Amino acid sequence: MFGLFKKKTELEKLQEKYKELLEKSHKISHSNRTEADKLMAEAEEVALKIDALKKK
Structure with a gap:
């Protein structure tokens, strides 16, 4: 329930798009x-x- 309003990180967005x-x-x-x-x-x-994001 607490993850309901959690924003996705840039990495999560890219993985979903991929x-x-x-x-x-x-x-x-x-x-x-x-x-x-x-x-x-x-x-x-x-x-x-x-x-690139993972290497940072």
Whole structure:
């Protein structure tokens, strides 16, 4: 209950975005490969940001 109003950290936001992008990429990959590749590239950029935050 006390975590109800807890704000997400930047790392948590990026991890959530990364997961969403991977899921979208997988779903789209069956019908539109180029769009899936774009989403995957965007997910990789987010992964790099996550790594940078973890190293700090």
